[in-house]
Amino acid sequence: MTHAGDLPVWAAIATSCLVLLGAGLTLVGALGLLRLKTFYERVHAPTLGATWGAGGILLGSILLFTVLQSRPVLHEALIAVFVTVTTPVTLMLLTRAAVYRDRSEGKDIPRP
């Protein structure tokens, strides 16, 4: 096992900044879910957590373990790829379901 005490100061600061950035953006996204009024607006909020929210935490993790184990650690790249490829599916499914419901209720949603 590696110990966080072996971490040089510059890496500790950079890692904390990246993790805080990611966590902060995810928090703002979650706040958006609470604050926004309509479904279509709320769909935009969690993308913050799925993009640079996750990205910041993953970059921090890459940096920390690369410095501690003194070899490149790239497992996080896989997480990033899978998050990017799968989020659109969920979001599209949700919005299309909402559009279908709204159209059947007679609300005015433009057609492509």
Place this chain on the structure above:
Amino acid sequence: MKLLPYPLLTASLLAMWLLLNGLSMGQFVLGTVIAIAVGSVTAALQPAKPRFKRWYLLPKLVAIVLADIWRSNIAVARLILRKDQSRRVSGFVVVPLELRDPLGLAILACIVTSTPGTAWVEHDSTSNKLLLHVFDLVDEQHWIDLIKQRYEHLLLEILA
């Protein structure tokens, strides 16, 4: 039957295997066997082969998208934290597309949904029009131009 019907898929499977299991000769052999096997099984599904004519433009697209995602993250975060929510107008935009390639549309969908502030709602393959939902809709034409000139143009060039 060809040994490697999908070389790109086989290569990325092997890369993933080595990332997850560590780099060693034994894992390399095992990963190669599995990647080749999965590659030939996938051939039974007959997915369309991606044709990247100008693949050297891909890094440019990735850089543009990453920068745009960063910018819109900040923009949307500020809009969410703003006190006065009623000043912001969000709404739907219809974007006529030229891109018809399924892979290109899939990449465009990933770009649009991963960018906070824009959400892919529907695509009609007959009229080839895309319905977007935009979080901060000031000018409709601005968003149409953004999708068409920034992403679609480049995707058309890459997949040409």
